[in-house]
Amino acid sequence: EADIYQTPRYLVIGTGKKITLECSQTMGHDKMYWYQQDPGMELHLIHYSYGVNSTEKGDLSSESTVSRIRTEHFPLTLESARPSHTSQYLCASTSTQGVTEAFFGQGTRLTVV
């Protein structure tokens, strides 16, 4: 079944650690996104990609980085986690063929202590 997966679902990590949040989709979508969402708040676009080897920064400045080596995989990395990075991170994908909706993963809730 075509879907979009994020791991881990929950992560508690100490300050200064390097972390990578995984996102994979099996829908063959070209475009992928990372959003940051604080509880009860709106989604903020932090990174997106049009396809392999394409990465762009979104509206919200973020200290994270992303890579897109394979179409289906769009990991997000924090080199040195800080408490201010505590949030929920949502990955999404959409086709670039015509106009379609975005499909979301279940999110990774990150807590940096």
Next chain:
Amino acid sequence: AQSVSQHNHHVILSEAASLELGCNYSYGGTVNLFWYVQYPGQHLQLLLKYFSGDPLVKGIKGFEAEFIKSKFSFNLRKPSVQWSDTAEYFCAVTADNYGQNFVFGPGTRLSVLP
């Protein structure tokens, strides 16, 4: 600045009450409009979408929305809510002159009392 606004932060209704959630956007040009729902502990799911044609669109679970271009609005409606509709609702827009990136409103939390 280009943005999406939602009128209510938190709406509380009793079962069988009618629902209308407001959404306004500030983009010019051609837009595509979406309503997403996020049930507690679950991922965002699409309720309905508008790309073109009939401005009144019907979605899943009895929801509908009306695109009023002159008012830059895309309000979500449901004639009779159920307890299971308790969730967070997000309006989203993509625009041709914004690289077709999804921009979300701040969300409206709906609580339906049994």
